[in-house]
Amino acid sequence: MSSDPWGRVDETGTVYVRTADGEQVVGSWQAGSPEEALAYFERKYEGLVVEIGLLEKRVKTTDLSAKDAQAAIDHIREQVDAHHAVGDLDALRVRLDKLTELVEARREERKAQRAKQSDEARKAKEALVVEAEELSQSDQWRAAGERLRALVDTWKGLPRLDRKSDDELWHRFSHARSAFSKRRKQHFAQLDSQREEARRTKERLVAEAEALSNSTDWGATAARYRELMAEWKAAGRAQREHEDDLWNRFRGAQDVFFAARSSVFAERDAEQAENLKLKEELAEEAEKLLPITDLKASRAAFRTINERWEAIGHVPRDARPKVEGRMHAVERALQEAEETEWRRTNPEARARAEGLTGQLQAAVDKLRGQIEQARAQGNNARADKLERELEGRQALLDQALKGLQEFGG
Template sequence: MLHSASGRIGPHRVMTKDTKPVTPPLDGMLDLDEPEFEAPSVDEGPAPEWSGNELLQIDVKGKIWVRGGRFFDGRVVGKVGGEDGEAVIAMLADRFQALEDRWLLLEKDVSGIHNMVRHIKSLRSFIHWVEGAKAIGDFEALLEKASGELERIETQLATGRAAKEQLIDEAEKLADSNSWRSTADTEAELMERWKRAGAGGGDEDEILWQRFKTARSRFFDRRSEHGAEVRENRRTGQQAKEDLITQAEALNSSTDWGATFDAMQDLMEQWKRTPSAGRKTDDELWNRFRAAREPFFEARKKQFAENRRQQSRGARDQGRPRGRSQAPRDRGGSASPGARRSSNQGSLHASLAELVGPLRDMFPADRKKEEDD
């Protein structure tokens, strides 16, 4: 039997969850790293029977057993002998208290940590440390908390990895899209979702990011190439239209009506084939091109009108209507009403044709305005 100042310790001294550790006197404290306190080998005897909620038992050989459970295998954590049994038990209880204090610090540290991999490593190290500790206490409860936290973080990382895999799949499907504006908007949404997806875990996070980045870069690189091509085409189109405007301005004072009319029509056909310079620039250039052509067609219109007036005056002076043949006359010597109507209609048609032609040249009906990409 073991004895101490607090009373007798029998061969099956029991410590429960409510038992408070006794602080041993300094002169009675034993070094728990000494060989007599190391866990014995398995062949030193079977584990004791457990009943109730006791956390430890001391068998007839003085071995101190701690109770196991779902997270912890019961085992020997030390051995008592002589008159120092209470001191040994108190020391082992204090050691367990140190483990619980360490857990509280770990919980506080990891609550605001962003490196989940470091968090997992800390938890695994702590669990390994607890499982091999020579101490007396509720190992099952402590390991349940630590294992639960480890499982929670591992689940969180697995969820983050799955979310990022989904985002990578979506980004890869968009990599070859030519819908530049809408796809760019979708890519921005994917990036925001990536930021909210959470960590995937250390090196795995970096691998996932590189895959996501590669898929996005393919689309944005292609968009940049397309943009450079569009800008070059617009620059070429603007320069070509500037040249056509210059040519039209050089011709707009010409009185060589036939040749200049043909030249103006050719400039219009070239304008239609010229690449777009962009919506706003195209509108500005078109207004300048139309203004450059207008003086010629206005002058041509006035000249044709003057020619018609002179022709009409000459016809009246000669005492006959316009036309190649003499109009039929009635019995009184004047042109018959039918002949006069026919002659007047012919003159009207000729006048309309001369008016419509220049107007058609000035405002071509088939002008096509290029749209932006």
Template sequence: MSPAIKPNYHQTPLDEVRERTRVDEEGHVYVLPATEGGEETYVGQFSAGDAEAALQYFTRKFDELYNRALLLRARVATQADSAGSLRSSQATLSKELEAGTWVGDVVGLRSILNEISQGIDAVAAEEKRQNQEAVTAKIAVREDIVRAAEELAAVEPDRQHWKSAQERMNELFDQWKSEQRTPPRLSKSQEDPLWKRFREARSTFERHRKAFFVRRDKEAAEVKKAKEELIAEAEKLQHSTEFGPTTKAYHRLMDQWKELGRGPRKTEDAQWARFRAAQDVFFSARDQANAQIDAEYGENLKKKEEILGKLRELMPFTKPEAVRERYLALIAAWDAAGKVPRTDIKRMERAIGEVQDAFREAEGATRSPREAARNDRQSEMIEQLEDTIAQLERERDQAASQGDDKGKREAEEALAARRSWLKMLTSS
């Protein structure tokens, strides 16, 4: 009870009681009539004492009832209990009051009980208002739950993060059940439409989830099957010595593997290991073959390094006619020396090109304009032929390393013709 509101204490004065009552010799107590000519009202008997004790006894009983009413009025003022509990207490007091004959201010007590009844009505109205607010808030919470479930169900299946989405949907269902258990309870008309929406959202979500995983399992099985076919083809090619076409074939297989995407988690790593192992067998053999070829070309590189050194000894070409025969002989020796390892091709071509450019420039500076023009055209043709021959040599070598006999043969035929033209030009 609030300390600001305390019940009063009622005590009926005995003088007033003596004026309104009568006690006979046997201890029977009567209330005198309020008007002349009226009848006495019998209160009860008290045989454990004299008349004064009898009046005190029945007065004390009335005061107890009165003070219970005062206490109830204080409880109503502080809303210490629910309206239902307070109304039950008020009804009990009223029943006791009306059921008996009392010594005391019955009219005043009845007025207090009426006041209490009005106060309880006010408490009930406040409870109703608070309950309506609580119900409104409860509906808002349910609406939030339903809306969140509908948003989850509306996500495109292929864009849904199903693990976290499933956890979220389970959380929403647990929240729904928790809200059902806690007061205030919603009426059937309030809850049913929300439950229908929530149930439909969960059903849609579950239908999308099942369809997604059925489709994904089907696609995964198809990916697994397709990769098995790629593995079989890769294993079939792993011992091929046709390095060029097979290299291209492996590149094609790798592109197809990537296009398929990842397969089932349980088999993807094992399939990749088998696919990669077949490639490793082939590319290891190819690297060994290329290494052997490069080793063979290493001797050619030594010869060309020596020839390049001798050509540089002739520089600068201040008198090109004096060293022309020696220069052409060294160039012929350079061509005859053969191919060099792939890693040294560009470096050696750049070095010999610098020497040749320097010689042509020197020749142009020592000849007449007509001769220079003719030699420029001849030098340009020679340069083009040399570039073509270098390109054809690379194509021939590549065809040989790839086991492409037809390509190798065509490159050699083209080389023979262009070397013949080059020889005619350089000897003129």
């Protein structure tokens, strides 16, 4: 019979292992000496020690899931509980128990982490839903549409919640987007309808204006042209591709009529020449108000001059733009003085002016960078196109900077 501190082999070849619960049968050995039997089952014990050591390392240093870790522990524990090895099996059980506790702790830690991530994802998605619902009522069609598309990309980057919560939030989110799309579609459909209606109305007005262009009923026809002009303004704008052509035809028909009427009223030229002289004197009187120093007094004086101006009859057609332009220049100066005074005392206007200037400056800087890049890449056609665009943006920027100076900024 052979033995060691953890096991023995009796005279029948039965191998035993010593545990806290007493000796347990390991197995039967008939193939060699008792020493060889103990050595064999001790090697099996060492194998279990190595296996547990490797599992401990995996649990501590890798992202092995709690489920897989526990399955590996249970597999080793079955071998230990089967007593098919000679060694300190109780010590192995202690190590397995500690490993189980560690795995459970990791499980709870990961569970808490997942709960935290889920809570954060829930709050993030709820915030997206709230913003989408607010945007669904916006009339800023382009900006709101772009923002909603950005929200969708953000949503896709967030982890899913439990199916019920995720579906409910997504339903609200999707509903908000659909509501916005529906309102935007209705808006532009209505706009298209209005412009189409304006086109039909203006085509009718053009047809009547062209039919009247050869009329010699000067008073009634002129009155009707004034009515047609009022109807034209009330009709609103047609589609861009039709508006200018319709206006040119409408205005051209009027010009034909009024040119014919003017030739018939040639005898009135003398009176109109005198009217021109009087209006030139009034224009000169108005120009003396410049530059505007006392806004209130200048406005009152111009009102009086303008009343006298309105009381004077027509002037020759070819002289009208120049003399009226002189009065308009004074009127614009008054308006600019009023606007300057209003802007000077309006912090919101200053803030808008500063914001516009910043946007334009950023656009100019961006275009310059794109031009440099296009030149560097040898794409001169694109660079030339961008330089033409830069000229327009630079002009707007210069104008905005000039306006900003009126605030003293």
